[in-house]
Each structure stands twice: as structure tokens, then as C-alpha cells.
Amino acid sequence: xxxxxxxxxxxxxxxxxxxxxxxxxxxxxxxxxxxxxxxxxxxxxxxxxxxxxxxxxxxxxxxxxxxxxxxxxxxxxxxxxxxxxxxxxxxxxxxxxxxxxxxxxxxxxxxxxxxxxxxxxxxxxxxxxxxxxxxxxxxxxxxxxxxxxxxxxxxxxxxxxxxxxxxxxxxxxxxxxxxxxxxxxxxxxxxxxxxxxxxxxxxxxxxxxxxxxxxxxxxxxxxxxxxxxxxxxxxxxxxxxxxxxxxxxxxxxxxxxxxxxxxxxxxxxxxxxxxxxxxxxxxxxxxxxxxxxxxxxxxxxxxxxxxxxxxxxxxxxxxxxxxxx
Numbered sequence: 626x627x628x629x630x631x632x633x634x635x636x637x638x639x640x641x642x643x644x645x646x647x648x649x650x651x652x653x654x655x656x657x658x659x660x661x662x663x664x665x666x667x668x669x670x671x672x673x674x675x676x677x678x679x680x681x682x683x684x685x686x687x688x689x690x691x692x693x694x695x696x697x698x699x700x701x702x703x704x705x706x707x708x709x710x711x712x713x714x715x716x717x718x719x720x721x722x723x724x725x726x727x728x729x730x731x732x733x734x735x736x737x738x739x740x741x742x743x744x745x746x747x748x749x750x751x752x753x754x755x756x757x758x759x760x761x762x763x764x765x766x767x768x769x770x771x772x773x774x775x776x777x778x779x780x781x782x783x784x785x786x787x788x789x790x791x792x793x794x795x796x797x798x799x800x801x802x803x804x805x806x807x808x809x810x811x812x813x814x815x816x817x818x819x820x821x822x823x824x825x826x827x828x829x830x831x832x833x834x835x836x837x838x839x840x841x842x843x844x845x846x847x848x849x850x851x852x853x854x855x856x857x858x859x860x861x862x863x864x865x866x867x868x869x870x871x872x873x874x875x876x877x878x879x880x881x882x883x884x885x886x887x888x889x890x891x892x893x894x895x896x897x898x899x900x901x902x903x904x905x906x907x908x909x910x911x912x913x914x915x916x917x918x919x920x921x922x923x924x925x926x927x928x929x930x931x932x933x934x935x936x937x938x939x940x941x942x943x944x945x946x947x948x949x950x
Contacts, residue, residue: 637661638671669764672747673732731763736776739890739914741868749783750790753869755809756890756913764788777809779820779869796829796848806838807866814847818862871913877906880923880941887916892937895920899942902929 641658644650662668734754736742742754747764754760758776763769767787771780773794782790782801790801792808797815799808804822808815817826819838827835828848836851838844841859845852855861867874873886881903884895890913897903905927911919920939924931932940 634665634668634671635675638668638675641672642675669747670732673762673764731761731770733759733761735759738892741871746783748785748788751781753779753781755779755868773808773810773815775810777807777868779805779807779866781805782822793829797846798827798829800825804840811845814845814852816843816845818843818865820859820862820866867910868913873911873913873919875907875909875911877908879903880905880907883907883919884941887911887913887919890914891916893917893939894937895939895941897942898940899929902927902941902943905929 641661644654645658662672734742734744736754736756736758739756741756743751744754745751746762746769748769750769752762752771755777758778759774760776760778761772761774763771765788769785769788769790771778771790771792773792778792780790780792780801782804784803792799792801794808794810794815797817799806799815799817802823802825804819804824806817806819806821806824808817817824817838819840819842821840824838825835826838826844826846828846828850831849834850836844836854841862842854842856843858843862843865844854861876864874864876868890873883875883875886878886880897884897888894893916895916907923907926909919909922911922916939917933920931920933920941923929923941928944930942930944932942
């Protein structure tokens with residue numbers, strides 16, 4: 626396939642994205658795409674921008690879960706794709722909601738509170754971006770680079786030995802070696818969780834302390850050292866990444882940490898008003914947009930007082946003991 630000359634560059638990029646999504650995409654198509662990209666360096670950015678508009682499943686604030694497009698028959702699929710393509714062509718001249726083309730730095734993505742987005746990349750990789758995240762993606766001929774300014778994202782990385790896939794979060798680096806992994810920027814460092822394959826991680830300037838993580842392993846790295854390292858705990862990794870399907874999975878989690886998790890996704894914030902209650906531990910599986918359900922479960926299981934009178938906050942504390950005469 627070659628891009629018709631009568632189309633604008635934006636429209637040609639949109640058509641390439643539509644073609645890439647088809648089941649018939651093969652090596653010849655990939656070669657033609659690479660030739661089209663090589664003719665003008667600006668086309669890499671146009672293609673990324675078009676991809677950001679193409680059927681990106683996401684969670685809107687207070688939605689229930691992340692879902693990919695449901696299977697449909699070929700006729701229905703064709704009708705839906707034509708509708709999306711028409712909208713993409715129209716939108717290509719107007720810009721992107723949630724994504725920003727950054728000249729020389731690739732494409733920037735921002736998710737708002739409660740939003741989760743699944744974004745396919747031009748190299749065949751896919752990233753799932755968590756709530757309140759800001760990152761930049763740059764796909765070049767010899768490198769694939771992601772810069773995570775804040776938040777968290779999970780990456781399913783397409784193998785390409787000629788172009789290393791590296792995520793940078795401050796001074797911390799995580800390099801994929803044919804893998805799937807997440808990177809989360811925390812207050813006390815950067816957390817790397819591996820779900821498939823191998824990831825090499827280190828802090829810039831401290832390359833001698835590189836560590837390799839395989840599936841089921843995780844590490845917390847600050848600017849100078851590995852702060853925390855866990856091996857062979859795939860269940861813990863899966864729980865930490867339950868947000869990909871719109872859930873929070875608690876397993877002996879303190880109420881303070883559980884509240885922090887819910888507060889990542891909701892306008893209504895949970896406040897643990899009693900320091901003694903903050904250390905209580907709790908198990909359960911909850912929707913990310915259901916802090917009220919979590920508070921009710923805590924009330925019943927731990928006999929704590931839950932105040933929901935303020936629409937902005939849910940306050941949890943020890944129940945007042947009746948006074949004795």
C-alpha cells in the first residue's frame with residue numbers, strides 16, 4: 626500500500642493506522658510503511674498522533690473497568706471502523722484529546738483523575754496508562770524511549786533488538802528485553818513490576834548496580850540504590866496491577882495504603898482520621914471507582930466509624946467508646 630498523493634499528510638497517517646489495525650497487515654505492508662516514514666521525519670509524529678485517536682479504549686472518571694473492543698462480525702466491524710476512520714480523518718486537523726505532539730520529543734500523553742487509557746504504539750507495542758499519569762513517547766530509528774513524569778503505565782513491548790525500549794522516570798531507567806512490565810513513580814522512588822520476560826533496571830550514574838527482574842519480580846529504586854527487591858511473587862505483582870481491569874486488590878494492605886490507592890482514582894477522598902486505624906490491615910477486591918463500598922466493608926469488618934456526611938470526603942476512624950459512669 627502506498628499513501629495516495631491527493632491526501633494530506635494527516636489523512637495519509639490516518640489511513641496507515643487503519644491499515645495497521647486490519648488482520649491482513651503483513652511484512653510487505655510494514656516495509657511500505659517504513660518507506661513512507663523515511664521520506665519525511667515529521668511523519669513519525671503524525672503517525673503517533675493518528676494512533677492516539679484510533680479506538681483507544683479508556684476508563685472515564687468513575688467508570689467500571691478497562692475493556693477492549695468486544696468481538697463483532699466482519700460486517701459490523703467494517704461499519705464501525707469506517708465510522709471511526711471518518712472521525713479520525715476529521716479530528717486529525719483538530720488535534721488530540723489527552724495526547725500532545727511535542728516537536729523533537731515525540732508524543733505526550735496525560736490521563737486525568739480516574740482515567741485509564743490503552744494506547745497502541747507505532748512499533749507494535751501497547752501501553753496502558755493509569756490515572757493521573759503524564760508521559761512522553763519517542764519512537765526513533767535506533768531507540769524507543771518513554772519518559773514518565775508522574776503516575777504509572779504498563780508496557781507490552783514488541784521485540785525489536787535494533788531499537789531498545791527504555792522507560793525513564795527521573796534518574797531511574799528500565800530497559801525491556803522482550804517483555805511486559807509496569808513503571809510507577811512513587812514519592813520514595815520508582816517501582817518496576819515485571820509480568821513477562823526480563824527487565825533491566827538501574828539509576829543513571831549508578832550503572833554498576835544494574836539488576837535484572839524476571840516475571841513475578843519487582844523492585845523499588847531511588848536515585849542511588851535498589852531500596853526494595855522482591856523475587857518470585859507473581860501473585861503480588863498481579864494484585865498491584867489489578868488497576869488494568871479497573872480493580873483494586875487488597876491483600877493484608879494497611880488502611881492508609883488502601884486509602885492512597887482509592888484516592889488515585891476518585892474526586893471523593895478517603896481520610897483515615899485516626900492514626901491507630903491507619904495501620905489496620907484489610908483484604909478485598911473492589912472497583913477503583915467505589916470508595917463508598919470499600920468504606921462500608923471496612924466498617925463491617927473492623928468495627929470502625931465511617932462518616933460520609935461530607936460529599937468531598939469519607940472519614941474513617943475508631944468508633945467512640947461509650948462512657949461509663
